[in-house]
Amino acid sequence: MQELVIRRPDDWHLHLRDGGMLRGVIADTSRHFARAIIMPNLVPPVVTTADAAAYRERIQAAVPAEDRFEPLMTLYLTEGTDPDDVEAGYRRGLVKAVKLYPAGATTNSNSGVRDIEKAMPVLERMAEIGVPLCVHGEVTTADVDIFDREAVFIETVLDPLRRRLPELRITMEHVTTKDGIDYIRSSKANLAGSITTHHLIINRNAILVGGIKPHYYCLPVAKRETHRLALRAAATSGDVRFFLGTDSAPHVDPLKECACGCAGIYTSINTMSCLAHVFEEEGALDRLEAFASLNGPAWYGLPVNEETITLRKSEEPVRYPAKVETEAGPVTVFDPMFPLHWAVV
Numbered sequence: 001m002q003e004l005v006i007r008r009p010d011d012w013h014l015h016l017r018d019g020g021m022l023r024g025v026i027a028d029t030s031r032h033f034a035r036a037i038i039m040p041n042l043v044p045p046v047v048t049t050a051d052a053a054a055y056r057e058r059i060q061a062a063v064p065a066e067d068r069f070e071p072l073m074t075l076y077l078t079e080g081t082d083p084d085d086v087e088a089g090y091r092r093g094l095v096k097a098v099k100l101y102p103a104g105a106t107t108n109s110n111s112g113v114r115d116i117e118k119a120m121p122v123l124e125r126m127a128e129i130g131v132p133l134c135v136h137g138e139v140t141t142a143d144v145d146i147f148d149r150e151a152v153f154i155e156t157v158l159d160p161l162r163r164r165l166p167e168l169r170i171t172m173e174h175v176t177t178k179d180g181i182d183y184i185r186s187s188k189a190n191l192a193g194s195i196t197t198h199h200l201i202i203n204r205n206a207i208l209v210g211g212i213k214p215h216y217y218c219l220p221v222a223k224r225e226t227h228r229l230a231l232r233a234a235a236t237s238g239d240v241r242f243f244l245g246t247d248s249a250p251h252v253d254p255l256k257e258c259a260c261g262c263a264g265i266y267t268s269i270n271t272m273s274c275l276a277h278v279f280e281e282e283g284a285l286d287r288l289e290a291f292a293s294l295n296g297p298a299w300y301g302l303p304v305n306e307e308t309i310t311l312r313k314s315e316e317p318v319r320y321p322a323k324v325e326t327e328a329g330p331v332t333v334f335d336p337m338f339p340l341h342w343a344v345v
């Protein structure tokens with residue numbers, strides 16, 4: 001097949017940042033995607049409904065005039081989050097989900113939750129009224145190996161929480177392990193998982209072989225090959241519990257290319273090309289639409305997009321800029337390390 005028409009996709013996990021960075025990256029998303037779940041880990045974080053309303057306006061103001069794009073807002077869960085504010089934002093249609101960052105787990109997560117007990121009142125309210133909880137599923141205790149943090153989170157935090165609040169709808173974001181995939185597959189209800197573009201393509205060798213490669217460093221960190229294969233099998237299976245969340249996370253090059261480089265991979269610009277490549281390799285091009293355009297809206301209770309996009313395969317490799325220039329500085333684009341031939345026309 002040389003051409004593929006699918007419903008316009010959505011991105012169920014995206015970092016847009018703010019100010020000059022936001023203005024520099026938004027078009028790479030709005031060009032292909034109709035909607036995106038917007039991560040709230042700004043500095044300071046998006047904590048209240050009022051913060052989310054103001055941030056949504058700044059995003060909308062940055063969208064190019066020729067694009068139609070709907071930012072789906074999330075609140076950053078803190079130990080002080082007010083259940084009434086979450087409920088009010090949700091009922092207004094402004095807040096689509098609340099995001100749990102274990103404190104210290106990832107970029108800008110210092111205001112995250114240290115003691116989940118303190119967040120129980122708001123989690124109980126969310127379970128009652130149907131607000132999904134998005135989780136960065138990693139423990140942060142120093143004695144747990146960084147490659148085991150997702151598996152330990154499932155066992156010690158996620159599973160107990162689900163037993164305690166079975167009605168709470170939980171999105172396990174950026175699943176990176178076979179453990180995560182198996183756990184989601186074993187669930188009967190109220191659990192789904194997003195999978196990033198890059199975790200379908202790289203394993204941990206990309207970061208470490210032949211020198212340290214900061215542009216392949218993200219959190220949760222890429223794991224060994226068996227995990228990548230499990231992610232590919234899940235993403236291309238058509239199972240409604242798995243959908244695309246790119247976790248495209250721009251950082252300017254100086255903050256990644258240094259002695260303590262930060263986590264995040266920028267994939268918005270070439271995600272659809274990368275995904276078409278992966279799905280074709282797996283003999284599953286006919287399931288790309290489920291992963292990128294159908295399963296996410298079903299989970300979040302939103303209509304699928306009416307518009308379509310066309311992907312076309314060309315003989316010549318597709319060219320992407322190696323860097324996106326923003327007012328904040330240059331951002332390196334994800335390099336899948338193989339030529340891409342599919343592109344959105």
Ligand SMILES: NC(=O)N[C@@H](CC(=O)O)C(=O)O
Nearest residue numbers: 015106107218219249263264
């Ligand atoms: N994924 C990343 O490596 N980084 C994200 C944070 C996150 O999603 O954990 C970021 O905000 O830069």
Ligand SMILES: [Zn+2]
Nearest residue numbers: 106136219220
């Ligand atoms: Zn995360």
Ligand SMILES: [Zn+2]
Nearest residue numbers: 015039247249
């Ligand atoms: Zn993220």
